[in-house]
Ligand code: ASP
């Protein structure tokens with residue numbers, strides 16, 4: 001018998017049929033003897049619909065009211081799931097984030113969990129009931145309803161698994177696990193039986209959309225075992241662990257991210273304080289700068305290039321153009337049609353040559369590298385956006401990720 005937190009994403013509960021299938025699955029887990037707590041997202045695209053509705057009604061959209069609105073999606077879903085569970089013969093009880101004891105800060109629309117007071121949920125479990133908790137929500141220290149942000153249900157599930165000392169946190173979704181790369185880009189992408197927290201974190205930071213990065217960080221910090229798996233086929237998915245006794249592939253996965261844009265400040269004087277001034281000004285505008293490359297200087301001048309999310313390109317360019325004279329830069333330019341392709345694997349720490357293989361593969365396929373950055377277990381290249389998918393395909397092939405290393 002295991003104690004499991006099971007989180008169901010929007011598509012998993014996207015229709016009445018889906019909700020009944022989830023209820024049947026939970027009933028089966030209960031019969032097997034497991035203790036189960038559910039965390040449920042809003043049905044289908046409901047969160048998007050509510051956001052759109054708000055923008056149609058108002059240009060102001062106060063955070064407090066946005067959170068009251070958005071959290072209604074999950075509230076609807078938990079009630080419906082409990083009704084389906086009743087039909088399946090399972091005694092269940094729905095809880096809003098507040099009822100479930102999620103205390104958050106007051107940062108509306110993107111609140112952080114401060115504490116989980118899970119007594120009520122624990123009591124329900126011990127009384128043999130199945131608690132069904134609304135994902136991505138809580139109550140703030142000011143006693144207002146808060147939303148944890150997009151993808152916040154994953155974080156709710158992980159935090160609850162930690163608070164209840166669960167054996168595992170199962171994240172049920174519409175894909176069957178974590179893949180060697182996006183299966184929509186590479187047919188032969190392979191589901192990984194297991195991956196380390198470090199690798200999955202690098203993946204979520206470089207374009208892998210699920211699970212939400214914050215939830216993976218939380219799980220790593222608190223030692224919560226994750227199992228990413230399908231709510232459609234119910235097959236075994238991907239386990240995420242601290243130090244898995246891993247398949248010894250040097251490279252575990254390839255990711256890509258089309259949402260990056262590049263800014264270049266050229267001909268800046270090479271003296272102390274230039275980069276500091278530039279990136280402080282961007283930070284003050286809350287720009288999320290990613291890769292930064294500074295060239296070796298020539299005749300006392302250098303170029304600085306960096307990437308930012310598309311959504312922050314306009315405000316970044318404003319900042320940079322405003323600083324051009326003060327910095328003494330010759331020119332400022334930007335390119336939105338870039339993408340980042342990354343090769344990730346814990347094995348590269350102890351295996352030299354991964355970077356060389358990556359660059360050779362791109363070169364052999366005529367793909368030009370614009371910028372390069374690395375971490376201990378990741379190598380990223382910025383390439384033209386139009387080349388990104390082909391880059392992923394040739395790298396997936398070159399590192400033989402379609403084949404199990406066993
Ligand atoms: N429903 C919300 C979203 O789509 C929160 C979540 O389910 O994670 O972002």
Ligand code: MG
Nearest residue numbers: 258260336338
């Ligand atoms: Mg782009």
